[in-house]
Amino acid sequence: MTTPFALYEAMAREAGARWEALANGPHPWVRVGMAICGKAAGAGEVFTALEKALARRGIQATLTPVGCIGLCFAEPLVDIQKPGRPRVFYPRVTPALAETLVEECLLGDNPRPDLALGTLGGRVEGIPPLEEHPAWKVQVRIATRNCGTVEPANLWHYIANGGYRALARALTEMKPAGVLEEVTRSGLRGRGGAAFPTGTKWSFLARAPGPVKYILANAEEGDPGAFNDKGILESDPFTLIEGCTLAGYATGATKGYVFIRHGHEGPITLTRKAIAEAYRANLLGKNILGSAFSFDMEVVLTGESYVSGEETALMEAIEGKRAMPRPRPPFPAQVGLWGRPSNINNVKTLSYVPEIVARGGAWFAGIGTEKSKGTAIVCLSGHVARPGWYEVPFGLTLRQVVEEIGGGTGTGRPVKLLQTGGPLGGVLGAEGLDIPLDFDGMAQAGAILGSGGIIVADTSTCAVDLVRNLLAFCQWESCGKCFPCRLGFTHLLGIVEGIAAGKGRPQDPETMRAIGQSMTLGSLCGHGQLGFNPIQSALRFCAEDFHVHIREGRCPTGACRPLSLPHRTRPQPVEGWYASHAHHRR
């Protein structure tokens, strides 16, 4: 009898041959980072310039759009691999520079060390290996292992790099309970913010009875300053798809939904394309690889709503309703999407699963710290010399992340604030740099790792101004269901705007604490429950900025100016329209 693994091996042989032909074939291979960060930096024009230059000179080369390797500061990033040579990365390429590279590296044989950032997979004289670059050398790339290397929705590229080995092995020689056991042993905790042990969460769904159960992959990622979920989907969507499929096998689920915000075209298009490819190869659908296991997947879109990233609001949005949280209990593992048992994981969490199953839970548990196993995928942005997203083992200090990987502020001024874990996370002072990067260390310090966003602010920043921005976001995004959250944010924003404008009153911090307390106690979901976090931590770490504003009626840095920030008002019906339609009932 043909086993799933035998079917997989035949595919892997073909994939390997195709990859070998690209990497070591007769022609050079040119890869251009074309995720959103690359495109925002002008990668589209660079790609066109390369295409034209190659055609004009009649050079045979393979030109491939890839995702993001995480080094966003270097975008547009082009890497050139000549037959039998290492990959050479060229940063900040312009269309003119693209012409030069074609002329000198491809037509000629000068790798232009003066223009290169680094090499991967070998050495070229005069160019430092990327493995020695401060933004690369501390990285341990597990969930992001293929990002920037493979063509995002190309199944052959994914399989050639070890993809689907885990699923094929699981379907051939592991029981669902065995897969669940590996994930439990790995110590993997949720990467969406709550850091709940994934194996335990899956066991709730595995125990839930019923013929229809769902795995929901949350790619809503509304946190400003976090872009790693979209980064994975734009760079290697198959790792999420394989992770979802393994989660489905382990828990007895029948269908997986990937939940992405409308408008993020790159992740939506590429994930849909990858899912279609997986169906074609019988890696999704009925009797996957000839086994008894069947699993479907689909991309579902949400409108713009931060709260739709909350697990129960997410289910409402998939059902096509307003993204408002549901009371718990019942918990999703009992009554979830369309009333069926459901399990919600963040994209990053699920993207670790293929490697955990392939290499064993113990291997993963050996990385990181005692209670935070594996790696964190951090997104650096703001006043930082090397913004980007980096996969690093837990246990580094935030200083190592910001100063070594990020290269410091890059503005000549020292770090003043770190904003971590999204707008519901915390605002830390410079002393926060010595906090260890792990779930519990950051939580103890009053911040959270959250989805991995770290926004760096230098001494030109006023904490009041930053907090005002975060509150404006939270007020804008409150779904309105629970009044402590809806009204609380509006009041908090009003108070902080008063402080920013030099009209603060001595009792303001105390009033804000009282409002924050009722929000924490009286809100259904994290949006209201955690909404006071940024103020609380800013009052603790940057009390001086608030004091100067309140006591002296001035901004200590001059950053606080009148702003155009939106206060939310929901769209009003066009006059007469709503009234004329209101009588229409089914």
Next chain:
Amino acid sequence: MEDRRRRIREAITGQPQATVTVLSSLLAVQDALGWIPPEALEEVAAYTGSTVNDVWGVASFYPNFRFSPPTTHTLEVCWGPTCHLLGAQALLQAFYETLALSGEGDTPDGRFSLRLNPCLGACAQGPVASLDHRVYGRLTPEGARRLVREVT
């Protein structure tokens, strides 16, 4: 008018994905027409077995729906904390000046609409803005003015 109703129906019935809901139908209409005309509420309600009230409830909840015909170009300026630190307010002022606007909204000639977006997802290239859904990074106020001037 009947032509518009036909286009709305095509958008709603032509959704490629398996899961069709009130929200997915509204998004399909928004994508196809660039806005949600009043009769789209009726069509979505009829197709999904919902009511016009419920459909309006969903449409008015998500800020990415427009309820007036679209402008030729759409500008979105990110005001997330990263872009804020890196100069989003200066960008916004430059757009306001160039377009003679004082807040979110459409220019009177119907060429541009300006929206504030809480995060466009390209934080590492901040400050960012998007023109017709293409994101531009490391934007300066001068770059913002040029973007408006040079769009055709």
